[in-house]
Amino acid sequence: MKAFEKNIRKVEPYVPGEQPQRKVIKLNTNENPYPPAPGVTKALEEMNTDRFRLYPDPTAAPLVNALADFYHVNPDQVFVGVGSDDVLSMCFLTFFNSEKPIFFPDITYSFYSVWADLYRIPYECQELDENFKLVKEDYYKENGGVIFPNPNAPTGIYEDLSVVEDIIAHNQDVIVIVDEAYIDFAGRSALELIDKYDNLIVVQTFSKARSMAGMRIGYAISNPTLIKYLNDAKYSFNSYTMNQTSIVCGVEAVKDREYFENGVRKIVETREWAKEELKKLGFTYLDSGSNFIFAKHPEYDAKELFEALKAHDIYVRFWGSERIEQYMRITIGTREEMEQLFAFLKEYMKNK
Amino acid sequence: MKAFEKNIRKVEPYVPGEQPQRKVIKLNTNENPYPPAPGVTKALEEMNTDRFRLYPDPTAAPLVNALADFYHVNPDQVFVGVGSDDVLSMCFLTFFNSEKPIFFPDITYSFYSVWADLYRIPYECQELDENFKLVKEDYYKENGGVIFPNPNAPTGIYEDLSVVEDIIAHNQDVIVIVDEAYIDFAGRSALELIDKYDNLIVVQTFSKARSMAGMRIGYAISNPTLIKYLNDAKYSFNSYTMNQTSIVCGVEAVKDREYFENGVRKIVETREWAKEELKKLGFTYLDSGSNFIFAKHPEYDAKELFEALKAHDIYVRFWGSERIEQYMRITIGTREEMEQLFAFLKEYMKNK
Numbered sequence: 106m107k108a109f110e111k112n113i114r115k116v117e118p119y120v121p122g123e124q125p126q127r128k129v130i131k132l133n134t135n136e137n138p139y140p141p142a143p144g145v146t147k148a149l150e151e152m153n154t155d156r157f158r159l160y161p162d163p164t165a166a167p168l169v170n171a172l173a174d175f176y177h178v179n180p181d182q183v184f185v186g187v188g189s190d191d192v193l194s195m196c197f198l199t200f201f202n203s204e205k206p207i208f209f210p211d212i213t214y215s216f217y218s219v220w221a222d223l224y225r226i227p228y229e230c231q232e233l234d235e236n237f238k239l240v241k242e243d244y245y246k247e248n249g250g251v252i253f254p255n256p257n258a259p260t261g262i263y264e265d266l267s268v269v270e271d272i273i274a275h276n277q278d279v280i281v282i283v284d285e286a287y288i289d290f291a292g293r294s295a296l297e298l299i300d301k302y303d304n305l306i307v308v309q310t311f312s313k314a315r316s317m318a319g320m321r322i323g324y325a326i327s328n329p330t331l332i333k334y335l336n337d338a339k340y341s342f343n344s345y346t347m348n349q350t351s352i353v354c355g356v357e358a359v360k361d362r363e364y365f366e367n368g369v370r371k372i373v374e375t376r377e378w379a380k381e382e383l384k385k386l387g388f389t390y391l392d393s394g395s396n397f398i399f400a401k402h403p404e405y406d407a408k409e410l411f412e413a414l415k416a417h418d419i420y421v422r423f424w425g426s427e428r429i430e431q432y433m434r435i436t437i438g439t440r441e442e443m444e445q446l447f448a449f450l451k452e453y454m455k456n457k
Numbered sequence: 458m459k460a461f462e463k464n465i466r467k468v469e470p471y472v473p474g475e476q477p478q479r480k481v482i483k484l485n486t487n488e489n490p491y492p493p494a495p496g497v498t499k500a501l502e503e504m505n506t507d508r509f510r511l512y513p514d515p516t517a518a519p520l521v522n523a524l525a526d527f528y529h530v531n532p533d534q535v536f537v538g539v540g541s542d543d544v545l546s547m548c549f550l551t552f553f554n555s556e557k558p559i560f561f562p563d564i565t566y567s568f569y570s571v572w573a574d575l576y577r578i579p580y581e582c583q584e585l586d587e588n589f590k591l592v593k594e595d596y597y598k599e600n601g602g603v604i605f606p607n608p609n610a611p612t613g614i615y616e617d618l619s620v621v622e623d624i625i626a627h628n629q630d631v632i633v634i635v636d637e638a639y640i641d642f643a644g645r646s647a648l649e650l651i652d653k654y655d656n657l658i659v660v661q662t663f664s665k666a667r668s669m670a671g672m673r674i675g676y677a678i679s680n681p682t683l684i685k686y687l688n689d690a691k692y693s694f695n696s697y698t699m700n701q702t703s704i705v706c707g708v709e710a711v712k713d714r715e716y717f718e719n720g721v722r723k724i725v726e727t728r729e730w731a732k733e734e735l736k737k738l739g740f741t742y743l744d745s746g747s748n749f750i751f752a753k754h755p756e757y758d759a760k761e762l763f764e765a766l767k768a769h770d771i772y773v774r775f776w777g778s779e780r781i782e783q784y785m786r787i788t789i790g791t792r793e794e795m796e797q798l799f800a801f802l803k804e805y806m807k808n809k
Contacts, residue, residue: 108630112553112631124511152498154498158488160488160670163476188695199465249464303459317509318513343542350702
C-alpha cells in the first residue's frame, strides 16, 4: 500500500438498483411508468442553449417559486437539491450534529446509515414491530434527531399522520425529518404540520410521482429558519447545484397539477389491482401506500424467484437482508408490464 | 434559541459572484462569452423526455467515455461531477483525511478553506511571493495533501509545468490535486504527468472553455486506483448526480474539438488585446493565462471603480481582501463587451 493511501477515506459504497441500458421490464427502482408532463418536452425544445454559458440561478428561484405555489407555502420555506438524496444528505450534515444518536427504523432506506457513517453521526436503529409498523414509543427516548420515511421503504407501509405527529411532538428538542418520497401514492402529508412544529422538515422528490428520476430534483419544505440553515450549508458546499435544464423542466413538472394527479391515480389503481393478482397467486404482502409492493410467497424462495424473473428480463428488487430475506420489492409498472409479470409468475409456479 | 438549534451546523457561506437576472455586461464570474457547441442545442431538441422517468446512468458512461477519448485516457481514469466544485469537494472528502494540515496558497480559490472547514480538515496556507507566484519550496514541508489551481484564481497566473511537477515530485506520500479550471487558456496541463505520478489528480470543468457553466459539469482525471476511491465515496453520497440532460449535452460539448479550440483562441486573442488597452489606461495587471485579468490602477481606488462600473451595468469582481485590496478581476467577454468596458473607463478617468 502506497503511503498516500492510508489517508484515503474508504467507504462501503451503497449499491443502487441495477440500471440495465437495454430494454427490460423494469420494476426494480420505483420509477414511474409514465412520462413526465408534456410541458417538460416543450420547455426543452424551446430552451435557449446560448444561456448555458452562464451559471444557473444559484437560488433556483423559478423552481422554488413553483413548488411554493403548489404547496401553498412561502418561497423561503423551500430548499431544492439534486434529487432527494442530495437534500437528505445535506439535512444530515446540517441538522444532525449532536453527540447523541439519531434514530431511524431498522428496516428503512439504506442510505440513512451510509450518510450517518460518512458524516460520523452516531445512530441507533429502532426495530419495526412484527408487522413492520413503527413503534412510536421507541422514539420517545433521548436522541440527536429523528428521520423516517412515510411511506416507509422498502416496506411501502404508510403510517397515519397521527403516528407521525406523535413522534414529532415527542421530539421537539431535535430535528425530525419525514422523508416522503412516496407520499403522493399514500395519504396525508406531514406538510400539514409544518406551521405547528418548528422542528419539522418534510422531504419529497420529483423521481416518483412526477416521473423525473432522470432529472434529479428533490426538495425540503420547512420553516424559513431551518431552510436558511440548510441553504447556508449548501452554499458552503457547491453554490450551483441545479443546472438550467433541471430548473426549467422542474417548473413544468410542478405546474401541471392535472397531469400529476391523473398519473398518480393510474398507478394507485394498478397497484390495487396488482395486490389482488398477487393474492390469487398465493403471495402475501405488506399493505402498500407506495408505487411498489413488498411481497413474499410461502412456497417459493425469494432469491430464486428474483433470479428467474431477471433471467426473463423482468427486474424487481431483492435484498436478502435480515427480517426481509423472503421479500421482493415490485415497482408498479403499467398495467401491461404487470400483466407480463403475472403471466411469468403463473408459468413459473406451474413448472416448479 | 430553541433547543434543537444548538446542534445545527452553522457555517459562513461562500458568497458567489452576483448573477443578475437582467441583461448587463457580465464580466464577474469568468463565464465564456460564446455559446456552447452547436451539437448541444441539437441534442436537447432531439432529447427523448419519456426517458426522464428513469434514473440516469449512475456511471454517466457516455460522458466519461467522451472525456476519455478526448484526453486519450481510459474511462476508469475519469470521474465526473456536478461542476468542478462537486468534484473538488468530493476529492477533499475522499483524499484529505490526514491529521497533518493540507497546503494551499494564501491567495487562491476561496472554496478550499470552506470545504476544509466543512470536513474538519486541518489546513495551512502558503504565501504566494510578492509577484503572486507559487514558492515551490514551501510545499516541501510535511503535510496532509496539496491543492492549488493552475492557472491560479483570482490572479490568473499560470505556473510552468516544471514548477507543478516539482511540487508533485516532492509530495509523493500525499495526494496532490491540480485544479485546472482555466488551463485551456494557458499552457501545458498536468495531465501529461498522470502516468508518471500515482498521487496526482487533475480537475477540470465545462464551465469555462466549454461554455457550459449552466449545465454544471466537472471532472477529475487520475489513475484507476484513485478514481475508484472517488467513485466509492460518491456512490455512498448520492448515486445519481449527473442528470440525463447534462450527460447528453456534456458529450456534445466534448466531441466538437474544433469549436472548442476556436472559442479558446478567440478569448485568448481578446485577452491579449485587452491587456494592451488596460496598459494604455495606466492599469497594471498580473500576467494572465486565464479568461480573466486581475488588474489595479495606481490612481483609482478599486472599490470605487467597481461600484462605478456596477452602477453602469458593467459587472466585474472585487474582493477587497488582504494583499489584493486594490485589484479587480475582469472576465474576458466579447470584443464588443470589452470595448464598452474600456469606453466607460476612459470616461470615468476623464471626469475624476
